Amino acid sequence: xDPTATGPALxxxxxxxxxxxxxxxxxxxxxDLHTTRAYTWESxxxxxxxxxxxxxxxxxxxxxxxxxxxxxxRGRRYGAMGAGLGVEAVAAGVRGAQExxxxxxxxxxVSTAARHYERLVGSREGTAFVPLVGDMFGSLPPGVRxxxxxxxxxxxxxxxSEDPDVVRNVCVGAPLLARxxxxxxxxxxxxxNGEVFLIVSNTADLxxxxxxxxxxxxxxxxxxxxxxxxxxxTFLFRLTRGGRS
Numbered sequence: 001x002d003p004t005a006t007g008p009a010l011x012x013x014x015x016x017x018x019x020x021x022x023x024x025x026x027x028x029x030x031x032d033l034h035t036t037r038a039y040t041w042e043s044x045x046x047x048x049x050x051x052x053x054x055x056x057x058x059x060x061x062x063x064x065x066x067x068x069x070x071x072x073x074r075g076r077r078y079g080a081m082g083a084g085l086g087v088e089a090v091a092a093g094v095r096g097a098q099e100x101x102x103x104x105x106x107x108x109x110v111s112t113a114a115r116h117y118e119r120l121v122g123s124r125e126g127t128a129f130v131p132l133v134g135d136m137f138g139s140l141p142p143g144v145r146x147x148x149x150x151x152x153x154x155x156x157x158x159x160x161s162e163d164p165d166v167v168r169n170v171c172v173g174a175p176l177l178a179r180x181x182x183x184x185x186x187x188x189x190x191x192x193n194g195e196v197f198l199i200v201s202n203t204a205d206l207x208x209x210x211x212x213x214x215x216x217x218x219x220x221x222x223x224x225x226x227x228x229x230x231x232x233x234t235f236l237f238r239l240t241r242g243g244r245s
Contacts, residue, residue, distance in 0.1 A: 003222045014206040017157045023203045027160040052109050053169045058199050059152050066091040073097040076147035086113030093121035099128045107133045137183050145191040155204035174208045181216040196239035
């Protein structure tokens, strides 16, 4: 695989989804989802109420890069799509983002993220935290344009559970990403020189997802590729405004 490829050249080399049985086996939910759980990262303590998902290793690929500046949010308007436990918001606040918009369709996740942000970051001069409950960008105030957006979406291509909380967090699939790209384009949400960082693996339909991004006018490149040595390849894509090349 050529890690520098973009456009159709990138699309042509993306792997198809893993076999259905393997995808389902890899994404079995933990039995404690509907209990209160603890999570620790970078010495910060988080509490996850029932139904709020704990971050996994793929989410930490984003968290680490927010905190150390590889995904630079200092002085920028940042959107954390799928706010969840609030780790992204905390990392962005500590890093010094100008504005942090924490989006989630799940109201309990947004309130949890806000609670953790207030406790771990609090009020900081030059940084504003805006928690938003709603479908995608529907609750974003008119006129706001974002410099950075991150998303580790529930893009798994096979249904792995009938539990609606599991579906919401794991296996909505590629159509969710098509709406995500379309809303950014149609509402002109990405600022000049803005960036979208997206986590997707081959448990999802990578060719369809990247093809949809290209069709919506994005330039897509591989920022990082992680091979878990179990058949799973996880891509951190960087998307900018552009098009097929």
